[in-house]
Amino acid sequence: MRFQSRLRLLTFVLFLTCCAFQLHAADPLPSWNDSAARQNIMAFVKKVTTEGTPDYVPPELRIATFDNDGTLWSEKPMYFQMYFAVDRVKTLAPQHPEWKTQEPFASVLKGDYKTAFAGGEKAVLQLVVATHAGMTTTEFEQIVNKWSETARHPKTGRLFTEMVYQPMLELLAYMRANGFKTFIVSGGGIEFMRPWTNRVYGIPPQQVVGSSIKTKFEMRDSGPVLIRLPEVNFIDDKAGKPIGINSHIGLRPIAAFGNSDGDIQMLEWATGTSGARFALLVHHTDAKREYAYNTGAVQALKDASEKGWTVVNMKDDWKVIYPPLKK
Template sequence: MGYTLKTWKILFAAFVLVFFSGLAQAADPLPSWNDGDVKRSIVDFVSRTTSEGGPDFIPVSERIAVFDNDGTLWAEKPMYFQLFFALDRVRELAPEHPEWKTREPFASLLKGDMETAAKGGMKSLLEVVMATHAGMTSAEFEARVKQWIATARHPQTKMPYTAMVYQPMLELLAYMRANGFKTFIVSGGGIEFMRPWSEAVYGIPPEQVVGSSIKTKFEMRDGKPVIIREAELGFIDDKEGKPVGINLHIGRRPVAAFGNSDGDLQMLQYTMAGEGARFALLVRHTDGGREFAYDKGAEKAQAEAAKSGWAVVDMKNDWKTVYPETK
């Protein structure tokens, strides 16, 4: 008995659905990663932990993945990008603050000595941001960040800072979210600096950003309720502070963590100390041609990665490309 035209259409539609579903499954979720041990370890972890009924299965509610920002999701040389943001404000306010000529890190910033200015790490960064942006409302600060991030350019590459994100890591974020993982930024950088643009750049909404902060307070201004930034450090989300920030803001121990420096070591250790399947990855900056080559500040993390068998990205060999292609 022959098929009717309607039946043939149904069968054809079913074939198309199965065919393209197969193509989707076969498509490489990480096309900017070279085939190798690191890429295989990522795909293996995601496959094992999302296979229901398997020994390493992780329920969706527990699929928490945390990512450092500076040096892990975007570049961080010659100094943290947030410090460049603060530098513009330092120059603007310098005439009102003659004491900055002899006070670090302001003195080095004004001289253009970025290496010395960056030596103070996240604490110095927060002190500069605190001194240059205290007294304004959180909304005013957000507007400044959005304006700066839309127009500022990196001093060496001349690229917008948001174009200096790592394409392989963008793919990794999307791959993990497609498999039910909730992705968080856990960074030593300022939480209010990252939140205005994290969703547009990384697909990570502001409520999933954990970072350092200065103290704020509630106030009525012109009859309107606002949040005011104060000239006092609140919380430094770096090193030992990262697990504390995770516990405070997320409330679950992550099952996967991604970093690049000693500032991420405790976050990676905290993640890997949990029960069940776990994954830790360290980005190693080995590509002086396409990015920046350096190991300073990551010695302890690299030693722990070698000792504990964490995945280590060799940027030069593991990534086909570094930054997204611009049209």
């Protein structure tokens, strides 16, 4: 009898364990606290995926667009692509002795990024042209790949590709599990992102929209190549985002996710029409676990409150910021 009752107890414990495990496995957004942001997301997804309702959207029209910098990964102390640019400047410096005295390169080589980028857009463009052009697309992909596998964030020591938001990784997977196609629509360089977005976000190259420089087709003895030219082709920011979306996707998103003033037009484009629509802003409120700032997002936050866009309060809404490090 004692044996039997123990067996019964054991069975019961096993049963509870299974239940707990199943409950856990059934939560698609485990890193989100059960606050309004999470509830709004899940209510929207349920609404557009429930057949027979007026808000139902067929899978082929379930397009969700995500900004990258500050929305899927961190963007401080400066855009990660700028770390790529300054790392490239350091690598290329031996071939460019003139950079020792020429701005913004001189400041970059001294490690004084503040002075380097004080030149604003012009300085950024000079750095991008010097570091992102002049090679084939294949060569550039290899350069980005190598960088993304080794370059680390100055504050956390993580690889930059480990500075992605765990709650957003869960959100991407959750949207896809519900029949959405997830796209990146970023002001960042399209060919700077594509080499690693599939590995990191599960987003393949053809679903990445970004800024670009022009390319040129050339036949070489070794075969055809595309050369990256020192000339801006498209800036995928602000009013450029709906244009980039229209050009690359050809469908209007029904959900859009951003964090800054550069995302306003994308969120307007996604929501400013009839039918169930969803817009979300990530608000950086967590000085301890990430960064806390409104700079560059003041208008977007104002619009969000006026237009009923969902705002993620990072500090309160997210249980964790970054994914656990792989051992």
